[in-house]
Structures are given as C-alpha cells and as structure tokens.
Amino acid sequence: MPMTLRSNRSTLTQFLIEERRRFPSASGDFNSLILDVSLACKGIAKAVAFGELAGVMGNHAADEGGSVNVQGETQKKLDVLSNEVFMQRTEWSGSLAGMASEEMDAPYQIPKQYPRGNYLIVFDPLDGSSNIDVNVSVGSIFSILRAPQEVIDSGRDVLEADFLQPGCKQVAAGYALYGPTTMLVLTVGDGVNGFTLDPNIGEFMLTHPKLRIPEDTQEFAINASNARFWEVPVKRYVDECLAGKTGVRGKDFNMRWIASMVAEAHRILMRGGVFMYPRDTKDLSKPGRLRLLYEANPMGMIMEQAGGRASTGEMPMLQVKPTSLHQRIGFVFGSKNEVERIERYHHEPTAKAELTNPLFAERSLFRD
Ligand code: F6P
Numbered sequence: 001m002p003m004t005l006r007s008n009r010s011t012l013t014q015f016l017i018e019e020r021r022r023f024p025s026a027s028g029d030f031n032s033l034i035l036d037v038s039l040a041c042k043g044i045a046k047a048v049a050f051g052e053l054a055g056v057m058g059n060h061a062a063d064e065g066g067s068v069n070v071q072g073e074t075q076k077k078l079d080v081l082s083n084e085v086f087m088q089r090t091e092w093s094g095s096l097a098g099m100a101s102e103e104m105d106a107p108y109q110i111p112k113q114y115p116r117g118n119y120l121i122v123f124d125p126l127d128g129s130s131n132i133d134v135n136v137s138v139g140s141i142f143s144i145l146r147a148p149q150e151v152i153d154s155g156r157d158v159l160e161a162d163f164l165q166p167g168c169k170q171v172a173a174g175y176a177l178y179g180p181t182t183m184l185v186l187t188v189g190d191g192v193n194g195f196t197l198d199p200n201i202g203e204f205m206l207t208h209p210k211l212r213i214p215e216d217t218q219e220f221a222i223n224a225s226n227a228r229f230w231e232v233p234v235k236r237y238v239d240e241c242l243a244g245k246t247g248v249r250g251k252d253f254n255m256r257w258i259a260s261m262v263a264e265a266h267r268i269l270m271r272g273g274v275f276m277y278p279r280d281t282k283d284l285s286k287p288g289r290l291r292l293l294y295e296a297n298p299m300g301m302i303m304e305q306a307g308g309r310a311s312t313g314e315m316p317m318l319q320v321k322p323t324s325l326h327q328r329i330g331f332v333f334g335s336k337n338e339v340e341r342i343e344r345y346h347h348e349p350t351a352k353a354e355l356t357n358p359l360f361a362e363r364s365l366f367r368d
Pocket of ligand 1: 128
C-alpha cells in the first residue's frame with residue numbers, strides 16, 4: 001500500500017488526549033501508561049510477525065531460566081520475550097506502583113531508580129501462545145487498576161493483596177490482537193474503541209469507534225472435547241444449540257473454536273457470539289481454565305462496555321472478589337441475551353437440584 005499522508009482518522013495519541021480533555025485535573029500519567037502499553041504491543045507484534053526468521057519460536061529452554069510458568073504451563077520463547085517487553089516499556093515512566101503478569105509468580109516491583117505512581121497493571125503478555133507455532137492469531141491482554149491509596153502514599157512495595165480487586169474497579173482494560181492486522185482494543189470505561197496499526201507510520205489509528213456487540217447470536221464457541229466434564233446447565237445450553245431448528249431454540253447455530261481467547265473475543269466483538277470456558281469437573285483442583293485477573297476481568301470489562309455480558313456462568317464476572325493473583329475461573333461472555341440464558345440455566349431449580357444430586361455427579365449414571 002502506498003503511504004497515506006492524509007487521513008481523517010484519529011491516532012491513539014490524539015484519541016487519548018481528546019478523552020483527557022474531559023478530565024481537566026488529570027495529570028497525563030494514565031495516558032502515558034496506555035501509550036507505553038501500546039508501544040509494548042507494537043514490539044510484540046513485530047516479534048510475532050518475524051516468527052521463525054527471528055528465532056523466537058518454540059519453547060523457552062530450561063537452561064535459559066526455566067520452561068514452565070506458575071500455571072504449570074510450558075513457556076514459549078515468545079511468552080518470555082513478550083513479558084520482558086511489557087515490563088521494560090512500562091516500568092520507567094512513574095505511572096505504575098507495581099505490576100503482575102501471568103508469567104511471574106509474584107508481583108513485580110518497580111525498580112528503585114524509577115518513580116512509583118498511582119496505577120497497577122496486570123497482564124497476560126501473550127495469550128493463546130500454545131498455538132503460536134502453528135501461526136494462529138495470538139494477543140496481549142491488560143487490566144489497569146488504581147493502586148490502594150496507602151500504597152500510593154507510602155510508595156511501599158506492592159503485595160499480592162493490592163491486586164485482589166474486583167473487575168468493576170478496573171480503570172481501563174484492553175487487548176492487542178496479532179492477526180492479519182495488528183489491532184488494539186481499548187476501554188477506559190466509556191465504551192470500547194478499536195485501533196488498527198498502520199504499518200506505514202507505526203501508529204495505531206482509530207478504525208472501529210464505539211464497538212457494540214449484537215445482543216443475539218447464532219454462533220457459540222466452546223472446547224467440545226470437554227463435554228463429558230461439563231455441568232448440567234452448560235450441557236443443556238450446548239445441546240439446545242446443536243439441536244438447531246428442530247429443537248427448542250428453533251434456529252440453527254454455528255460453532256467456532258480457535259483456542260486463542262483474544263481471537264475469539266475479537267470475533268465476538270465484531271459480529272456477536274458467545275464464548276464459554278466453563279467450570280467443569282475435568283480437574284477439580286482447577287475451578288476453570290482461564291485466569292480471573294488478567295484474562296476474565298479485562299475481557300469482561302471490554303464485553304460489558306460494548307453492551308455484551310461477562311459471567312462466571314452464575315454471577316457477573318466483574319463482581320467476583322479475587323482471592324489470589326493467578327486464580328482460575330469459569331468464564332462465559334459475549335452476546336447479552338445468550339449469556340443471560342446460560343446464567344438462567346444455572347439458576348433454574350432443576351439445574352441446581354441436579355448439580356447437588358449425587359446421581360448427577362462425576363461418573364454417575366446420568367453423565368455421559
Ligand atoms: O488461556 C490460554 C488459552 O490459550 C486461551 O487463549 C484459550 O481460550 C484457551 O487457553 C484454550 O484452551 P484449550 O486448549 O483447552 O482449548
């Protein structure tokens with residue numbers, strides 16, 4: 001494409017400055033943090049795009065500092081690199097009191113040579129990375145919280161407890177999607193806006209203003225290989241979708257599963273749909289697959305800000321009080337009416353009775 005010298009589109013910088021004008025007392029720290037995050041995402045986008053050419057594919061070698069993260073998952077080279085890029089780009093500016101990441105067991109302290117600020121950032125530097133070697137779209141997810149006042153006043157090191165704030169307390173959330181184009185999708189609590197990276201000038205341009213998720217859908221996403229571990233309400237919902245026109249829903253549904261949550265969330269944001277990674281009985285030590293603080297909460301805020309809904313299946317995701325930094329949780333999000341239907345199924349007396357009835361427990365006569 002020839003270089004576009006003239007454009008009516010806002011850049012991310014322009015968008016942030018114009019948003020900030022609504023808050024005359026704002027210091028600019030928040031905007032600078034978002035711009036630092038966007039720069040981290042541009043760096044990661046480049047590394048992802050060069051792939052094998054940059055020697056960044058494959059697993060992180062044990063002799064280079066480890067190969068399994070706190071989740072017990074194999075770390076890819078790009079997980080480690082993306083984590084470093086995020087830290088390096090955001091730690092210096094004085095806007096952060098501390099940070100936490102999927103790839104680090106404990107909170108990361110802002111090094112002493114830098115000032116400490118008012119915000120906490122929690123991120124998954126490369127979501128979907130188990131698929132990176134097959135060239136599937138992956139992404140980065142981030143959540144920004146205000147640090148507790150006492151942390152701001154004292155400038156002390158951050159503790160795990162400082163991050164354990166419900167999703168409704170998030171100041172901002174977003175993701176970058178490294179797909180055919182690189183996009184940054186952002187909410188600062190006033191709707192959701194999508195920006196596309198213009199490779200000619202290296203800047204995110206506002207291409208998808210004020211995104212809204214259709215309230216109804218005929219598309220769902222779930223890893224069906226877990227069907228035998230699902231709880232009754234989830235099984236009922238999926239069975240009804242599969243029955244299509246001939247069943248109680250009276251319409252056919254389509255199914256998608258990319259196994260990269262950022263890519264699924266983006267599809268849902270663009271055209272509606274419902275995503276489920278529900279709590280199940282596969283491994284009772286894991287109450288769900290996805291992580292609350294850096295996957296479900298930021299994606300939940302984006303969904304709700306775009307008119308969709310985010311839930312544990314039983315209650316609004318953004319109301320959940322976290323209990324640990326790397327907590328896992330069942331996650332259902334997308335088109336509002338479908339998510340509400342799934343919640344309703346969880347609350348219906350029959351579902352509740354079946355869930356507590358030993359006949360319906362794992363390996364019971366009534367589970368298939
Ligand atoms: O959390 C990591 C993740 O890769 C998500 O992006 C994705 O939705 C999910 O795991 C895929 O899980 P599974 O491999 O069970 O389909």
